[in-house]
Structure formats: C-alpha cells, structure tokens
Amino acid sequence: AKTRHFKWEVENMFWSPDCIENVVMGINGQFPGPTIGAKAGDTIVVELTNKLSTEGVVIHWHGIRQFGTPWADGTASISQCAINPGETFVYRFKVDKAGTYFYHGHYGIQRSAGLYGSLIVDVAEGEKEPFHYDGELNHLLSDWWHQSMHEQEVGLSSKPFRWIGEPQSLLINGRGQFNCSMAAQFGNSSAKQCKLRGNEQCAPQIQHVLPRRTYRLRIASITALASLNFAIGNHKLVVVEADGNYVQPFSVDDLDIYSGESYSVLLTTNKDPSKNYWISVGVRGRKPQTPQALTILNYHPSSASKLPTSPPPITPPWNDYNHSKSFSNKILALIGSPKPPKNYDRRIILLNTQNTINGYKKWAINNISLTLPATPFLGSIKYGLKNAFDQRSPPETFSNNYDVMKPPINTNSTYGSGVYMFDFNTTVDVVLQNANALSANVSEIHPWHLHGHNFWVLGYGEGKFEEQDTKKFNLKNPSIRNTVVVFPYGWTALRFVTDNPGVWAFHCHIEPHLHMGMGVVFAEGVHQIGRIPNRALACGLTASVFMNTGRN
Ligand SMILES: O=C1O[C@H]([C@@H](O)CO)C(O)=C1O
16 A cells, blocks of 8 residues: 655636636646545545635545544544645545545535545555446536635625525536537527637546447536536446445436435447547536536547537436436445444434524524534544533434424524534434425425445435334445435435544535535544644634643
8 A cells, every 4th residue: 555645735716617717726726626546545645735815724535434534534623623824734544445536625615616626546456346447537527606605605694695596507527618518509508609629728528438448437526506417428327336335236327416426337338439429417406507517428539529419418307306216226235235233223313404593594403503613523522622512412303293394384493513422333323304495395405425434325215204114224235325315305314333433524515505504513432532633623722722731
C-alpha cells in the first residue's frame, strides 16, 4: 500500500461551467477539483490550504468511513473546526475499500459553489473485481445555478423565505451548456445548436470507446438538489456497484441516481461502430425546469464531432415514482456480501417535516431542526464540555397521531443540537419516515447520507411505518450503501452496527435541506478515540481547553 500526498489550495475563481461565466470554488485552479486515484489500503494525505480569504472551509470524503481517523471526516462543527483563510489542515486517512467515491465541501452550502471532485479507489494490488472490464469512464454529475452560493444562502435564511428554484444547468464532469443544446437539431429543445470548438470550459467531455469492449462507467451524483436519470442511447447498462459495494448484477435501460450516491455500470460497446451515441442526464422527482445534460459516446474510429443519428434518450417523467421504486428494489447485495445482524438493539424512527420557526422556513426531524454549534461535537463529547451543545437526547420517534399524509396542523418547530449517543458495537435500526411538506399534496424526495458507516437497506414502504412492516424486511441480501432515498409519503428502513468511534452526521444530502436543519448527529465510542490533532479542535470551547492545559 502507498501513501499518496496532495497539496491543495481552495480558491474562488471565474469559470464558465455551462458557458456562462460565474464564480466557482475550485481546487488548484481546477473545476471540478482534481480526481484522486488510489488503491484499497492506501493512505491519502491532502494538505489543504484555504485561499478563500473571506470564509472557512472543510472537505468531506464521501463514502470513506474514517476508521480510526474521525477527525478527518471533514464536517464543520461535527468532526473539526472550519479551516480559516490562510490556514492549512492535513487530512490523512486510509481508503480501505475499493469503490466510486467523491469529496466535497461540508461547511455552509459550499458544495453548491462547486467544491467537489472524484475519489476513485481500485482494488488492492493483486486483487480482482468480481467482474471484468477493459477500460473505465468517469461521470461526476452535478447541478448548477447562476445565482451565487451566497445569494442562495441568504434567500434560504431570509423572512420571507426565498427558495433557490430549479438548477439552470446539469453538469457532466463539470461541463454543461446553458445557452445552446448539443441536440437542438433534433427539435426537442428551444435552445440553438451548440457551436463549440471543444476547448471551452463548458464543452462536453466526449467519452471515447473502442468497439466490442466492456467499459466500467463510474457515475456519481454530487448535486445540490436534483435527482437524476442517466442513460445512453441504444445501450443497456449492467449495474455492478453502489456506493462502494458490489451488487448482484442487473441490466437496465436507464438508472436513477440521487445526490450522494454512486454506481458502476458495465457497458458493452456492441452497437454500430460507424455511429456515436448520446449520454444523457435528466431531472427526476421534482418538476424539471432544467434541460438534459448531454455528451457523446464516441466509437473508434468514428469522428468525435459526429452527432448521433437519433434524438437523445427520453428521461422518464419526473413523477413516475414507480419507475424509481422498481430500480431501487432491484439493488441487492452481491451473493457472499456481509449480512445484517438478525436483531437490532435500538430502533429510532425519524420523521422529516417542513416547518416554520419564528416565520423562518425549516426542515425538522422529530420536530427538531438541526443547528450546528460553534464547538465541534467530536471535541465537546470527548472532553465532556456540556455547554457546547444540547444535552437532552433527541426524540426516538414522533407522536403516534401525526398524519404523514397531510400538511402539519401545527407548523411550529424548535432548533436543537442534541446527539443520538449509541453504545459501542450495537445494532441500530433507523426508519426514515417521510411526510407531507407545508403545502398540501406535496411530499419530496430526500436522499439520506450516513457518515462513518455503510448500512443495510432493509426495505422501503408506503405511508406510515407500522410494526408489521418489519416482517417484510430483507435480511437475506439487502444492499449495502451509505446513501438511501426516502420516497414521497413513504419510509425507508436501514440497519448499521456502531463499530466506528466518532461523531457522524446523518442527513438529507440535498444541500439547502441540510442547511435548513434536515439532519441529525450520531455518536459512538468517542471515549476510545486517541489523540485528536489540535488543529481539528482549535475553535470554540475546545480552543479554551487547549489554552488552559497547553495540550490536547
Ligand atoms: O425546501 C424546500 O422549499 C421549497 C418549497 O417547499 C417552498 O418554497 C422546496 O421545493 C423545497 O425543497
């Protein structure tokens, strides 16, 4: 195993992700940030210098569990203090599991500013994947607004509330076309045909393939809001990996991907090699106002500038949830994958609701809207600093007479920063319960992401979760993931083992929703954690501890 060293500088810079110039948060002058490639067992060292000059920064390594390094999880207020302008923080962690991962900002809504990139972990030297491929192609998917991150944030925190709206563009590897369409000549767009030379920042990255080969397509979604559908014209996709875990292979025409998820699919280049084919990405789950993102699958030796001969694949209708559910239900663990424990030690039911607090629009979990404290939980729990956050345990469930199918009768909610404290090495079941939002007949999609862990997806259901639903839990071959969707008016059940000492965020991966309070904090085994680097905790009340004792 190797140690891979990187020196990164985070800075704001002018960039044209969708052919319109904006400001993006880049790394070393690049947007998206550099792709990290590694092998399972390697140690990654990123010396991150904040060159933003007016705000702090942190980076979360999404899908990396941080066994033994909980201070490197990159969550401001949870695992570390934000890195101040001019300061450098060293992230050092092991990538123990092969898979398709990514990294992104986890402070304020910096992910919406474009602070993200890919992290790809191959199997260790001498090891083999359980499938064969000749080459691989990476697709990091995101959504993009012309309004700046700061304008978006102020809108979300204002009274009256100003919603960010739907994205202006979808980006594939940081590239989209706002004022033109690659497929305008096929008549399904009001935009004019793109006349790109190819060297523009917004020019699509053409994916080049050889005929009669098998490719591994890595697809990851780092969107701030949009749920996406990925398809390639005339080609089937065989799903083999989800969030760094192997799945029982199955074939689809298109796949839904929610923010925070990743997949690998196998593509066989067995179509007419004298043609090129569309790679398309469209919006699902919210009424779209954003055109499809397009790029081209270019078969050798066809010219890369040759457009496909037919229109791009049609994205399934945004509200065809049966299509989405059918896809989710097909995702099962590869035979031989670790199975969940048969029983759980503790079950928490988390109801998500849209609420108001003093007229501000928020999201709440069991009627508590998460606010992050000034002192990172990792330090305040370890040092027993009781003034640092709410000491009361957050509720384990919600009122039995709450009607999840109707808007809340009382929209009021409260702020909170309590922590679910779990006994070490126990089995926890979480049931995510969706509900009607503030407006009647609206319930939204929420992809939930757990830090520090993978979990088993035991099942999905409609309406309110009932005890008898546990009979339908899949304990035989549930998929293993770190992000899972909760469908409108439905519930999702998952199970995990508290085997990783640390403090871990569990939250909706929609960036504005997390910012509006849609998350909870889990902690386990914090007292077993050894020395935490001072740099991680040199803020808030933990800074005072260091000043008084001279050491951590
Ligand atoms: O959090 C959200 O707020 C808006 C809407 O509910 C109120 O404007 C929306 O679509 C969200 O997802």
